[in-house]
Amino acid sequence: MQFTFYKYQGTGNDFVLIDNRQLLFPKNDTKLISTLCDRKFGIGADGLILLENHPDLDFKMVYFNADGNQSSMCGNGGRCLVHFANFLGIIQNKATFEAIDGVHEASLKEGMVSLKMNSVSEIQQKKDFTFLDTGSPHHVVVCQNLSEFDVHQEGAKLRYDFYGREGANINFVEPKSDSIFSVRTYERGVEAETLSCGTGVTAVAIAMHSKGMTQSNKITLQTPGGELTVTFEKVGTVYKNVCLIGPAVMVFKGEWK
Numbered sequence: 001m002q003f004t005f006y007k008y009q010g011t012g013n014d015f016v017l018i019d020n021r022q023l024l025f026p027k028n029d030t031k032l033i034s035t036l037c038d039r040k041f042g043i044g045a046d047g048l049i050l051l052e053n054h055p056d057l058d059f060k061m062v063y064f065n066a067d068g069n070q071s072s073m074c075g076n077g078g079r080c081l082v083h084f085a086n087f088l089g090i091i092q093n094k095a096t097f098e099a100i101d102g103v104h105e106a107s108l109k110e111g112m113v114s115l116k117m118n119s120v121s122e123i124q125q126k127k128d129f130t131f132l133d134t135g136s137p138h139h140v141v142v143c144q145n146l147s148e149f150d151v152h153q154e155g156a157k158l159r160y161d162f163y164g165r166e167g168a169n170i171n172f173v174e175p176k177s178d179s180i181f182s183v184r185t186y187e188r189g190v191e192a193e194t195l196s197c198g199t200g201v202t203a204v205a206i207a208m209h210s211k212g213m214t215q216s217n218k219i220t221l222q223t224p225g226g227e228l229t230v231t232f233e234k235v236g237t238v239y240k241n242v243c244l245i246g247p248a249v250m251v252f253k254g255e256w257k
């Protein structure tokens with residue numbers, strides 16, 4: 001089948017975006033989606049995102065991991081989709097859309113997209129790690145010498161041996177200052193380290209505050225793909241008004257034959 005696609009990246013987390021408002025894309029074709037995301041036989045991406053109409057909101061987001069399966073919320077993908085909706089003329093600089101984890105508000109200014117994430121009230125603080133869901137499930141563990149760390153091997157071990165079939169995303173974090181943290185992420189469904197992970201850095205920011213490793217509510221996350229900012233308000237035990245802020249870039253447009 002033939003269709004137009006747009007390749008996007010948000011701090012190096014990259015996606016194939018398709019305007020599916022006509023509902024012509026074969027969503028159940030796992031093999032096609034994994035081929036489109038394949039870096040040798042396809043376009044190459046960490047995931048694929050469909051923009052669809054919504055009866056009440058600006059649009060609907062449907063997200064697939066590179067393995068071809070529909071998955072949980074993608075923060076960087078959501079940011080890229082807001083940029084795409086502006087490019088298509090669907091929105092100006094504000095958006096309200098539905099994703100798998102509910103309704104999100106977003107704003108766009110000079111190529112930077114601020115995406116409101118769900119509030120977080122359940123944080124599992126263990127001795128050696130923190131587990132929380134920011135739209136996707138995330139394991140957060142502090143480590144030293146992050147640049148030397150074998151993220152793929154250690155991430156896969158935790159993702160498969162500890163979390164089993166369902167899995168989780170594994171975030172390794174190294175404090176740089178009270179409000180700056182370096183993060184590298186092994187992503188479920190990509191089954192590799194990605195250059196950044198939006199719901200992942202959101203989980204890291206909240207986990208660091210919850211552990212008392214930062215007093216700030218405006219956190220800078222340095223990832224191999226670039227810099228993201230996460231802001232939040234802690235009201236009682238709940239993290240509210242959580243925002244993921246960073247760039248979204250259209251890399252190229254293409255036709256799939």
Ligand SMILES: N[C@H](CCC[C@H](N)C(=O)O)C(=O)O
Binds near residue numbers: 076
């Ligand atoms: N791979 C994740 C979904 C995408 C998360 C990531 N790309 C983001 O920016 O949040 C999962 O299956 O839980």
